[in-house]
Amino acid sequence: MKEILNIQKQLLPDLIDTMKKRYTILQHIMVSGVVGRRTLAGSLNMTERVLRGEVDFLKAQGLLEIESSGMRISDSGRHLLESMEPLAKELFGLNELEERIRLHFGLKQVVVVPGDSDVSSHTKKELGRAGAAVLRKYVAHNEVIAVTGGSTMAEVAYHLTSSTSLKGSWFVPARGGLGESVELQANTIASTMAKKTGASYRLLHVPDHLGEEAYQSLMQDATISEIIDFIRRARIVIHGIGEAMVMARRRKVDEATTASLRADGAYAEAFGYYFDRKGEILHKMPTVGLRIEDIQQMDRVIGVAGGKSKGEAIASILQFGHEDILVTDEAAATEIVNMLSS
Amino acid sequence: MKEILNIQKQLLPDLIDTMKKRYTILQHIMVSGVVGRRTLAGSLNMTERVLRGEVDFLKAQGLLEIESSGMRISDSGRHLLESMEPLAKELFGLNELEERIRLHFGLKQVVVVPGDSDVSSHTKKELGRAGAAVLRKYVAHNEVIAVTGGSTMAEVAYHLTSSTSLKGSWFVPARGGLGESVELQANTIASTMAKKTGASYRLLHVPDHLGEEAYQSLMQDATISEIIDFIRRARIVIHGIGEAMVMARRRKVDEATTASLRADGAYAEAFGYYFDRKGEILHKMPTVGLRIEDIQQMDRVIGVAGGKSKGEAIASILQFGHEDILVTDEAAATEIVNMLSS
DNA sequence: ATCGCCGGGACGAAAAAGGTCCATATTCGC
């Protein structure tokens, strides 16, 4: 069954939505007994008109009966609801995950794709696709879009396609070099995204492993500070989320810092900051670009990450409290929800 | 799987169509390798614009890739097609039945609902619903609609609903009393249909079991002949189909006639006429109303019947050659198709 | 008798879908 649903979700995503909508309506009518159009519209958060359309349809299908006193479910309708129960559970499963996470952390939107990115590369691709779709949805015209590095963001970049809504945009790295390998660096991702969408990009070339004073002088440089100002004009950022220790290792963070991170209980990493399980910042990578206060003042912070192993890290970033949209997968979402209830 | 599809069909009837359409497109692209929009539109019998909409959608879903040299299926697309194979078989099964019957008998439309009316009352209801939908589709405004009796037609009547397209219509019995029980008589059905839809009706009260001369004098009667003229104004008729012997028994046809019917190899009955397997008329019930030449000149003759046992009877009526639309069920359709190939 | 809620009709605004044509890029055959 899940199989069929996944197929259909790919082949007709919006029909699944209307299926859910109609199921919800029918169920509401069943539990309400006899109910009027306006009342029902109110309790379902729909306008009267669209509900009316749906009701007309359900009536034509013989799933409900309409009398002058209101509408009532028919026998076929009741029968349909019964036989649909397992299907509905499946249908709303992910939705429920999304809603629980969204409400708990007060997010604008949560998108959960089925599967586990740790296990299946297909899920990771799905995650990228969903991330790309979300970005396309929330971006305004001719905006500056800050992006971070990482394999997930690379996947997002891969799934972006040329579209008018992104044509005039500027992709920029959220922060400078963070010790990633070239193909996963924010610079690379930003330029890939720009090329994929037909947008423009500007890069921030900051060498890794510089001393403190070298950084200070870099910051003084006119072209560097100009691009940093440009980056800070971004009102939207899309970023990956990593497990703190994994990231520290991958980025070859020095022994002492790694030990301190471990001691302090670092859970997560995002845009070069390390967070503990409560979402408090423990450490900041030595580079330039968006500061934490810039992130906090963003309109739309989009986090994209999945895989069961990243569940805790994602939860930690959500605790930080400045995310607006989360794109994740079923495994991570389940993990997060489990943490909430325990 | 079939279960799920049937559920979904109730909640979104065009889901199947859309799914089939997109599947077909994707499959065509796969077998074509790289193909252009116009070429594809041609071979799929779609307008370019509609195909373009679908292709844009499939691209957004990441199921195909578009290059300036044409479109090609993506890995996800290929994977989707593979995993859809059993589903597609299911999807197109009924359609194939419909098409084969439609083409063989040169009909306007064939509708096959899943199941077997002999076995499942739910299928019979489905048949009624489908019949009602077909009637609503083909009826013009303010028309005279001739109907026959029978349990299937009763089911159709039950599933008709009030709709503007039927408001001004007149329902009339195709022929007078045919010896059915009251609730299955054409008169009853016609009035039920009218009441259900908010249309009008006129009835033809002809007593059963009258002698020949009594009929002749009835025909002379002004009110009777007036209503018969009214009935003959019908350009659309919807009727059931019965097995000859079953109908003869139910209508208590006299011994001699029954024997003669059996001797002549009567297979089917419809609107009071009995047909042999080649669709030749063997016998005519003694009543008034539509004559066979009226039927032959109809614009839209809609036959509704299902159940494995009726397969042969339906085929016989189709041989008669004056049906335009057939509504049946899977069991009967399979039976008919088997007869064709043997 | 009145009030509140019911379904349903009507109508215009807005959005989506569809038909048609054209500009530009790429490929293939010569």
Add this chain to the structure above:
DNA sequence: GCGAATATGGACCTTTTTCGTCCCGGCGAT
């Protein structure tokens, strides 16, 4: 190397559908 053929993507207009909004008459409870 070059032109013909075919590709996509953009643009524009018409048609159709959807949606918001308001109103009417009916019915039942108060």
